[in-house]
Amino acid sequence: MELKPTPKPWIDAIHAYVPGRATASDGRPLVKLSANENPLGTSPAALAALEEARGEAASYPDPDSKALRAKIAEVHGLDADRIVCGTGSGELLHCVVQAFAGAGDEVLCSKYSFSLYPLLAQKVGAVPVFSDDADYAASVDNLLAATTPNTRLVLLDNPNNPVGSWLPASEVERLHFGLPSDVLLVIDHAYAEYLADGVDDGGFALAAAHENVLVSRTFSKAYGLASERVGWATGSPHLIDLINRLRGAFNVSRSGQRAALDALGDQDFVTASREHNAAERIRFAEAIAALGNHGLRAVPSEANFLLVLFEGDLTAETARDALAGAGYAVRHLPGHGLPQALRITIGKTEDMTRVTATLRELCGEAP
Numbered sequence: 001m002e003l004k005p006t007p008k009p010w011i012d013a014i015h016a017y018v019p020g021r022a023t024a025s026d027g028r029p030l031v032k033l034s035a036n037e038n039p040l041g042t043s044p045a046a047l048a049a050l051e052e053a054r055g056e057a058a059s060y061p062d063p064d065s066k067a068l069r070a071k072i073a074e075v076h077g078l079d080a081d082r083i084v085c086g087t088g089s090g091e092l093l094h095c096v097v098q099a100f101a102g103a104g105d106e107v108l109c110s111k112y113s114f115s116l117y118p119l120l121a122q123k124v125g126a127v128p129v130f131s132d133d134a135d136y137a138a139s140v141d142n143l144l145a146a147t148t149p150n151t152r153l154v155l156l157d158n159p160n161n162p163v164g165s166w167l168p169a170s171e172v173e174r175l176h177f178g179l180p181s182d183v184l185l186v187i188d189h190a191y192a193e194y195l196a197d198g199v200d201d202g203g204f205a206l207a208a209a210h211e212n213v214l215v216s217r218t219f220s221k222a223y224g225l226a227s228e229r230v231g232w233a234t235g236s237p238h239l240i241d242l243i244n245r246l247r248g249a250f251n252v253s254r255s256g257q258r259a260a261l262d263a264l265g266d267q268d269f270v271t272a273s274r275e276h277n278a279a280e281r282i283r284f285a286e287a288i289a290a291l292g293n294h295g296l297r298a299v300p301s302e303a304n305f306l307l308v309l310f311e312g313d314l315t316a317e318t319a320r321d322a323l324a325g326a327g328y329a330v331r332h333l334p335g336h337g338l339p340q341a342l343r344i345t346i347g348k349t350e351d352m353t354r355v356t357a358t359l360r361e362l363c364g365e366a367p
């Protein structure tokens with residue numbers, strides 16, 4: 001038999017990232033409430049920048065995203081030299097896990113966290129370790145208890161995906177304080193723009209003051225630029241230097257840099273996205289609470305989705321299928337240890353009204 005190239009055993013053992021669905025099992029297109037995208041679309045300013053960038057497709061982008069980093073620094077009051085941009089924040093998370101973890105090392109996260117985290121650990125031969133949750137949310141006590149001499153990184157999505165839970169600054173600080181200084185704490189702010197104005201988990205301050213804290217952000221959510229693949233991270237010069245050595249050379253496209261820069265200049269769009277999300281999330285959470293006698297429960301969320309638990313006769317599978325029948329793709333996460341839950345992105349007002357009506361009808365209530 002002819003020999004064939006053999007992948008490393010830890011690569012062979014991992015599965016590809018499973019994205020949210022956009023079609024029914026019969027191929028019918030569905031309204032996508034399965035990937036936490038922005039239902040308001042993209043800022044008109046960013047769309048105009050994308051249009052302009054079309055004529056520049058033949059040229060390589062700025063490898064250092066200089067103008068974009070300067071604008072990020074201005075908007076967030078940070079030092080541009082302590083910022084690195086990536087092909088989505090996912091690339092940057094990958095780089096730091098690669099920089100600090102390898103075979104035999106442990107990468108720790110809360111039991112219900114972003115599904116990419118264990119894959120990042122497995123890609124480098126490290127072991128993903130999950131700390132117990134506290135009613136689905138991350139628990140600082142449990143994260144600290146799960147830290148061992150082999151722990152190299154702690155990945156904390158705050159707000160969290162898929163739960164939507166959020167740890168306040170006092171808890172994040174307690175987590176950082178309790179970790180050995182040679183463990184890197186990564187605070188993933190993918191959904192931070194959805195927090196109420198002025199609410200802050202203190203991540204930027206920790207990243208500015210300590211060598212072992214990195215904060216990542218993305219343009220994929222509230223900025224409505226998921227397709228352009230732009231993210232960024234801030235931390236000590238040492239961390240930024242490591243990521244710069246590991247990231248792709250021209251990792252953010254010209255169009256991505258231009259669009260993200262102009263999206264930052266249109267904070268009205270971000271505010272409108274946050275306000276729409278807050279209003280519809282409250283309305284949806286109240287609708288789920290009204291179905292509490294049927295075993296439905298929404299975990300409190302600070303993000304642009306709700307994790308709805310089905311703890312009565314109506315199962316998550318039945319609800320997922322009925323919602324698909326009504327034209328909606330939502331995220332069922334049995335592979336994530338959540339067979340009893342659906343993660344439902346907060347969509348347009350009319351879509352949330354129809355989703356609510358579908359769930360009410362399934363429970364035998366008037367829509």
Ligand SMILES: Cc1ncc(COP(=O)(O)O)c(C=O)c1O
Binds near residue numbers: 157219220
């Ligand atoms: C918690 C969290 N972090 C990071 C990301 C990755 O975002 P991107 O690579 O698009 O910046 C996501 C995407 O869903 C997420 O949910």
